Amino acid sequence: MESKLNLDPALIEEARGYALSISRDVQGFVDKRTTVSVERAVCRFLGIDGVNPYDVPLPNVVVEHLAAKHLLGEGAAYCLGNAMMKTGLTPQKIAQEIDGGRLDLGSLSYGEASEVFRFIDPLVEESVGLVARNREKRRELIQRLGEGPQPYLYVIVATGNIYEDVVQARAAVRQGADIVAVIRSTGQSLLDYVPYGATTEGFGGTYATQENFRIMRAALDEAGEEAGRYIRLCNYCSGLCMPEIAAMGAIERLDVMLNDALYGILFRDINMQRTLIDQFFSRVINGFTGVIINTGEDNYLTTADAFEEAHTVLASQFINERLALIAGIPEEQMGLGHAFEMDPSIENGFLYELAQAQMSREIFPRAPLKYMPPTKFMTGNIFRGHVQDTLFNVISIWTKQGIQLLGMLTEAIHTPFMSDRYLSIENASYVFNNMRDLGDEIQFKRDGKIQKRANQVLREAVGLLKKIEDDGLFNTLEAGTFAGVKRPIDGGKGLSGVVEKGENYGNPFLEKMLGGART
Numbered sequence: 001m002e003s004k005l006n007l008d009p010a011l012i013e014e015a016r017g018y019a020l021s022i023s024r025d026v027q028g029f030v031d032k033r034t035t036v037s038v039e040r041a042v043c044r045f046l047g048i049d050g051v052n053p054y055d056v057p058l059p060n061v062v063v064e065h066l067a068a069k070h071l072l073g074e075g076a077a078y079c080l081g082n083a084m085m086k087t088g089l090t091p092q093k094i095a096q097e098i099d100g101g102r103l104d105l106g107s108l109s110y111g112e113a114s115e116v117f118r119f120i121d122p123l124v125e126e127s128v129g130l131v132a133r134n135r136e137k138r139r140e141l142i143q144r145l146g147e148g149p150q151p152y153l154y155v156i157v158a159t160g161n162i163y164e165d166v167v168q169a170r171a172a173v174r175q176g177a178d179i180v181a182v183i184r185s186t187g188q189s190l191l192d193y194v195p196y197g198a199t200t201e202g203f204g205g206t207y208a209t210q211e212n213f214r215i216m217r218a219a220l221d222e223a224g225e226e227a228g229r230y231i232r233l234c235n236y237c238s239g240l241c242m243p244e245i246a247a248m249g250a251i252e253r254l255d256v257m258l259n260d261a262l263y264g265i266l267f268r269d270i271n272m273q274r275t276l277i278d279q280f281f282s283r284v285i286n287g288f289t290g291v292i293i294n295t296g297e298d299n300y301l302t303t304a305d306a307f308e309e310a311h312t313v314l315a316s317q318f319i320n321e322r323l324a325l326i327a328g329i330p331e332e333q334m335g336l337g338h339a340f341e342m343d344p345s346i347e348n349g350f351l352y353e354l355a356q357a358q359m360s361r362e363i364f365p366r367a368p369l370k371y372m373p374p375t376k377f378m379t380g381n382i383f384r385g386h387v388q389d390t391l392f393n394v395i396s397i398w399t400k401q402g403i404q405l406l407g408m409l410t411e412a413i414h415t416p417f418m419s420d421r422y423l424s425i426e427n428a429s430y431v432f433n434n435m436r437d438l439g440d441e442i443q444f445k446r447d448g449k450i451q452k453r454a455n456q457v458l459r460e461a462v463g464l465l466k467k468i469e470d471d472g473l474f475n476t477l478e479a480g481t482f483a484g485v486k487r488p489i490d491g492g493k494g495l496s497g498v499v500e501k502g503e504n505y506g507n508p509f510l511e512k513m514l515g516g517a518r519t
Helices: 009-030 036-045 058-068 077-087 091-099 113-145 164-176 210-227 239-250 263-269 271-290 298-305 310-324 349-363 382-398 418-434 451-471 474-480 508-514
Strands: 033-034 154-158 178-182 232-236 254-259 290-295 338-339 370-372 403-404 499-501
Touching: 009 091, 009 271, 009 310, 033 036, 033 271, 033 403, 036 058, 036 113, 036 239, 058 077, 058 091, 058 154, 077 091, 077 164, 077 210, 077 338, 091 178, 113 210, 113 271, 113 474, 113 508, 154 338, 154 418, 164 178, 164 210, 164 418, 178 210, 178 254, 178 499, 210 232, 210 239, 239 254, 239 271, 263 271, 263 298, 271 310, 271 474, 271 508, 298 310, 298 338, 310 338, 310 349, 310 451, 338 349, 338 508, 349 382, 349 451, 349 499, 370 382, 451 474
Parallel strands: 154 178, 154 403, 178 232, 232 254, 254 290, 338 370, 370 403
Antiparallel strands: 033 499
């Protein structure tokens, strides 16, 4: 892509070099460890589902049993495969026998790992095949129905009741939405289990469950047939159950997942070791399934100044890009995040926002960038808010963003009503249609405010990435470099769920989905 900002390609390559070094260091740590949530995802891929009489999910029952027997480091695949060989039972039946106290995996003799993994390979192939068929079905539906042009119009539903969410999602599709995101109930990211079944009560959103995924997927498929275009379903692959939710999304054919390497650490105080291990397997799943991941750099600007700290967003985008590549996610599935969050009182703030959005587009030319609307400086004045959202829409179409999470004029007042979504979709559709090719028609003044701003942010990001390479990502997170939030390496939630891998450890799903394609 020709640089309208006169960005220095050598600086961009230098930044990517630092990000590669940082990410390899992180991956060296990740490769030696697993977590309870990784192993629960393995259980789900092996067919373990449902809850016991006390509503404890059976994947949790199995993994807690393995931990109690000091077998977790050997991995759920090895231990369950061995139990299948010894007992002749299916993984689901093994889970039920463990729950009933009739089977102790610690009392079994264990065979050679190679023999065990050969034994369960047909089951692994069957599960991976299901995911691959879902990926192919998405491709076929898009080919037959078509889809809206980028920037995709992305809206949220957040009633707490999955059936009411369906009603609102259908209305949004009729109004023109391309992506519907079901916001999770407040606090679900801190639950170390996934709730089961369809849910009708939630605070600030609806619980992410496999049944809720199935219900909404079916509704959007039906709405897409009526509308004559494919509608993408988005949910939140983050928190303490990141790999499990990725697995459930793969099984139910979700299309977009919020899946950031650092978000849970910074904004949910989840232990950094746990998060960085979990994000790898979750991203391998998402990459193989064809899911577009959305990263969370936009959130930095809700706690840090958008003008002063813009370089931290760019630095994080470089790191997220490299960690995603290591997990086998192609650039076309990287919805790297940024946001329209400049203080409206800053003179020429629109020019600075334009510079930063164009910079992201030029540096990540193949990524469907996820552009987030103004929230921090929305006041409840719906008329001013609608103007702020309009300026946001102008920059998005000008700079060819990929995913446009639509701003709501009632942002500071309440969860969106259907009428609010209608006005937001109407606003974006009007701007996008009337300015579709604006970016192709305009060049920026050489050494003008826009070019200078973009190059300043790039230089500062390169300096920050060099420092992160010197200090290491773990120390950087402890220092509070991102979003002004400090997190200790041994603090936060979920650290007890991290274990070192044993000599028999294997994750056949990771191996088959990644296919040796680390970059």
